[in-house]
Amino acid sequence: MSDRLMRELAPLLKAEGVDIDDPNADFTDAEFDAAMEKAQAEYNRRLFTPVGAHRGLALGKLRSFSHAFAEGDIKRAEAVVASLPSDPEDFSPSVAQVTGAAMGLVDEWFTDDVHGPKLGGVMAPKWSAKKSRAVARDILALAHKGRVVDSLDRLISSNSGLPVLEGSMLAVAAVVVRLTKRDKVSAEDVIEELMPLGGYPEPVAGTYSPADRVVQDVQDVQGDSAMEKDLPEWLGGSSADVNHAAGTRQDVDAKMDEVEKTVVEMPLYQRFRDWLAEDYDDVDRDSEIFDAVHLLFCIAVSSGADISEPEGIDDLLDVLESFAVEGREAAENDDDESPSMAIFIDSLEALDDYLRFRAETDETPERWADARARAEAASMRTDPLPSALMAAIEANALSEEALAEPVPNNRIVTGVAGILDWIGESRPLTGTGRVKRADIAEAAGKFGINAVGVASNARYEDGVNYARSADEVPVLEAMWAVMQSAEITEITGTKVRPGSAADQWRSGEVSVDAALPVIGAFIYERLLDTIEMVDGNDYAAPAITIAQRLLEVVAPDSAPERPELDIDESLAQSIDKWLAEELQELTELGLLTEKNGAVSVEPVYRRIVAGAALMLLSGPRD
Secondary structure (H helix, E strand, O other): OOHHHHHHHHHHHHOOOOOOOOOOOEEEEEEHHHHHHHEEEHHHHHHOOOOHHHHHHHHHHHHHHHHOOOOOOHHHHHHHHHHOOOOOOOOOOOHHHHHHHHHHOOOOHHHHOOOOOHHOOOOOOOOOOOOHHHHHHHHHHHHHOOOOOOHHHHHHHHOHHHHHHHHHHHHHHHHHHHHHHHOOOOOOHHHHHHHOOOOOOOOOOOOOOOOOOOOOHHHHHHHOOHHHHHOOOOHOOOOOOOOOOOHHHHHEEEEEEEHHHHHHOOHHHHHHHHHHHHHOOOOOOOOHHHHHHHHHHHHOOOOOOOOOOOOHHHHHHHHHHHHHHHHHHHHHHHHHOOOOHHHHHHHHHHHHHHHHHHHHHHHOHHHHHHHHHHHHHHOOOHOOOOOOOHHHHOOOOOOOHHOOOOOOOOOOHHHHHHHHHHHHOOOOOOOOOOOOOOOOOHHHHHOOEEEEOOOOEEEOOEEOOOOOOOHHOOOHHHHHHHHOOOOOOOEEOEEEEEOOOOOOOOOOOEHHHHHHHHHHHHHHHHHHOOOOOOOOOOHHHHHHHHHHHHHHHHOHOOOOOOOOOOOOOHHHHHHHHHHHHHHHHHHHOOOOOOEEEEEEHHHHHHHHHHHHHHHHHHHHOO
8 A cells, every 4th residue: 555545544543543653553453454444434435525615516517417418418428527637626526526425415315305205216327338327227226225325435346436436427417307307397407406506615726735646546445356365275265375485384274263263253253143043943053054154254354354334245245256156167177066166155055144134133224135135146146047047138238229229019118108198197096096997998908908897707708808907907907017116107196197207108119228127027027927826835936937938038048957846747837837828928919929839039128038037036026
């Protein structure tokens, strides 16, 4: 670490009881590490938190960027980004200051009572750098929980500085655009309300003393993921060189003893073991479950992953996935399971227990929900079926040009346009927010579904669905829910009216980018309904079966062998029958194609079909 950075950190370290300028100071390596972690966190907080004139300058840049974006002037928006210096100047905020200001704003807006309810489903806007747009998606998801600022270190270490800067600015612009359309006001009015400049002092030349160039130094340190740190040989790592001088083995053993001692003395480790003993009340504390927990904590301590906070789980997952990579390579070469893969599998199981423990015992359990989702995703990447689905999703990504094209004509798109025309300004509903029985035939007909509302004797006869309520018309019921979640429609009391996203759907010509999330959500809803038809409480078997069959449709050449499932033959036949009926329905709606009895998926829809299958594997809907 550079001398310049250490000079900046010295007073912060001293505040934590470690005086690096005092040659007689007495502190241990552990005390220094703990103080350094806190000092660096405080340093980053100050680096990314502009105050006074620079707070006003940062808001000015965000205002200019958002205004340009709202007007569709992307070149001007890009110029605002390009104008930001690495270090703050008298009349210009730094990259870090604008990033921090943007993150604080979106946390504030998404969690307040005025703007928060209007920001459901805000999408990341288009941008030339795909990584920056991906960061914007991440930030918008975090903003709903008010956790963008808390995730700063993770975002930067995972993506580097520029994508996080652009992603945070895109998130701000997305809010401005949403409120402009929703409130039917000008972008200037929204910007003035969200980012007023009154009260900030004017910058004065020569009064700001720029720091030595430390921003990049800090980001370089943050960017050293735990995966890149050498693991000791006793954990299956490759840090030990057989050509080292004599004494290396003793060093490794000493390191092992040190790590073991640290783990055993950790209060968090002890609390977790006590919780496990209650959760697995019939399992001995010397069992494999507790061995896996001990291994997990040893890996965390050895690699420097701080799993006492949710953000540290990402570092730990990096390390664990490196074991999985080694394990797969060894299996390909030796056709046998390697110790590295066993470490990965055992540690992931222990990590799932640990995350459940934190969710049940932490004062703010929601902080651990995202970490658990990321851990589940890591597990999926090593399983043949979800791994192949993820590969299919990635392989079928569409270009920006393709996303801007109109989506191919199908009954979902024309049905949405028809429903909006049928609603008009508003239309009365039942007390449960569904289409009235007398309106079922007309509403279902918009999607090409032949249905009739009846008072009794619900049945399917001669191609007609005689339904007592709209929830007995599956396509209509699924699309009714999806249209609300996508803000195409909005239900207030016992009336439905067009939502904020209605305009782009009215004509029946909507872009691929706008249509695919809606169509994908509809497919997922229908697949869930298929699983719910299975008699019994088993979710996993039908979900795996359906996901496997869909992968065979989307990417038949890359589908793994069908897994052996513990289900009886009659149930397997029922699942196949129900899925075949569902695929036929999706074909009739224009989402799949059939030729000579074989079902296939058009390229534009492959990604969302694979995505719906992958979502099924993530577990039943809450």
